[in-house]
Amino acid sequence: MRIEKNAIAGTLESSDVQVTIEPSTNGIELTIQSSVMNQYGRQIKKVVLDTLTKLEVEDAAVIVIDKGALECTLKARVECAVFRSLDASHKNVSWEVL
Template sequence: MEIQKPAMAGTLESSDAQVTVAPGSNGIELTLESSVMNQYGRQIKATVLSVLEGLGVQNAKIKVVDKGALDCTLKARVECAVFRSNGISAQNVPWGGVIK
């Protein structure tokens, strides 16, 4: 899947994450800010990259501002931002079925 336009999902509330995606041309460019970077930074990065790989995203600029979100929340936010960037509506989207 290709990132068509900038899109965002999530909030900056505690236990959530705000994910912003934009078109890119040099592979995945990931920027990560997290209140738990020292403890979970590598796991957050691995989760985001895994979701992007599962969706077939190869070129994108991704910014994640994490406020202590669980893996399932991170997965949902990345998936939603990618779908929004492609203008895919809630209709006929296999929410939760794309990411295993």
């Protein structure tokens, strides 16, 4: 999947995460800011990269600002940002695959 435009999903509220995705040509460029980076930084990175891989995103600049979100919330925010960048919310998305 090719990221076509900038998109944001999530908020900066406690227990949420904000994911920003932008087009890039340099592979996946991941920036993570988290209030629990010392405890869960590796897992946050893994979830983001695994989700992007599952969606077949190869080139994107991704900024994650985590405020203690659960893993399922993080995954959903990444998916939402990707789909918003493609205007996929107006198209037929194969939700059962996700």
